[in-house]
Amino acid sequence: MEGITDRGFVHRGDPLQLVRDLTKLLLEAGVVDGIVSGVSKEGKVVLHVVKSADELDEAILGYVLVHSYQGLESTVRAIRDRKGDRLAALVKPCEARAIIELAKRRRIDLNSVFIVGFDCPGMRTNQDASGEVMEALRVTPGDEVLKDACRRCEVHAPPYADVCVSLISSPEVTLVEAGTERGAKVLETLRGKGVIIEGQPRELITKREEKLRLLNERGRRTLKEEENKLLSVPGHERFSWFMGQLDACVKCSACIRACPICFCKDCILISKRKEYTPSLFLVTRMLHMADSCVCCGKCDEVCPKGISLSYMLYHLGRKFTSRHSYLAGVDFSRPPRTV
Numbered sequence: 001m002e003g004i005t006d007r008g009f010v011h012r013g014d015p016l017q018l019v020r021d022l023t024k025l026l027l028e029a030g031v032v033d034g035i036v037s038g039v040s041k042e043g044k045v046v047l048h049v050v051k052s053a054d055e056l057d058e059a060i061l062g063y064v065l066v067h068s069y070q071g072l073e074s075t076v077r078a079i080r081d082r083k084g085d086r087l088a089a090l091v092k093p094c095e096a097r098a099i100i101e102l103a104k105r106r107r108i109d110l111n112s113v114f115i116v117g118f119d120c121p122g123m124r125t126n127q128d129a130s131g132e133v134m135e136a137l138r139v140t141p142g143d144e145v146l147k148d149a150c151r152r153c154e155v156h157a158p159p160y161a162d163v164c165v166s167l168i169s170s171p172e173v174t175l176v177e178a179g180t181e182r183g184a185k186v187l188e189t190l191r192g193k194g195v196i197i198e199g200q201p202r203e204l205i206t207k208r209e210e211k212l213r214l215l216n217e218r219g220r221r222t223l224k225e226e227e228n229k230l231l232s233v234p235g236h237e238r239f240s241w242f243m244g245q246l247d248a249c250v251k252c253s254a255c256i257r258a259c260p261i262c263f264c265k266d267c268i269l270i271s272k273r274k275e276y277t278p279s280l281f282l283v284t285r286m287l288h289m290a291d292s293c294v295c296c297g298k299c300d301e302v303c304p305k306g307i308s309l310s311y312m313l314y315h316l317g318r319k320f321t322s323r324h325s326y327l328a329g330v331d332f333s334r335p336p337r338t339v
Ligand code: SF4
Pocket: 092, 093, 094, 095, 120, 121, 122, 123, 149, 150, 151, 153, 154, 155, 156, 295, 296, 297
């Protein structure tokens, strides 16, 4: 993570309580008008913007952070679409990357968003909503349950956040650091309240760096293996597999609605979908996403036909990014390549 890294802090105890204390402070100090969170409604968790500290006890903060896919409106879309409010969002690195891409395209104003970014060891395909959700941000899932998109993920720490939180280096200690001046001010206040303590043990910093290195390497290795496997198949078989995937599409638009990036107000693919064949529909979508897909895999989660959209986008995007040395959502200084 870029920014202020020379002032690190630690929190001992329940990380969810740290998140509660942090978000409460953001509301009480007037840093933001609301926290993107969740509430329970008719047995389901739905996205909800919490506007007062009293509401925070009922808010399902960790659940939204871990489950911002799977039926919930995406946190990033909530920030993007609710203009006028200054909001705080708890995000994983792929979501932080989506925010960066949208900021570059002037769809999100970073001055009105306070980002609390978390290191992410990868999400499980069968993520259990009833369990200890914060554990999902601490423990690396086994290969057999790791989401496909997470297996390919090369960015396990948020490239940008006002405050970065990391649970991956220790079962007891949470590392916290500021990425911006306003993040630093907030952490200083939390330190004053005794919620966090200044200073991070060197061995935990090293452990975090090593874990991130291994996680990012796993992503690059998986990509390489997938690419080699793809290239080992004769061209005509590759083509038929690809066409089979495209033709299976029923143009339901679920992947568009779930995607944190897709931002066109009047999406032509949705309004004119009858005029598109399934393959043209998906190819058009993939071309639109070639330089902005952050490979979060939310589209895979919602596709009723089990189409591996993130896989296809990853390998298509990979060709694009290696040609232009552009990886979506990691660098503010590089303008998007297709806009
Ligand atoms: S793609 Fe998966 S591993 Fe990477 S940040 Fe997102 S949820 Fe975490």
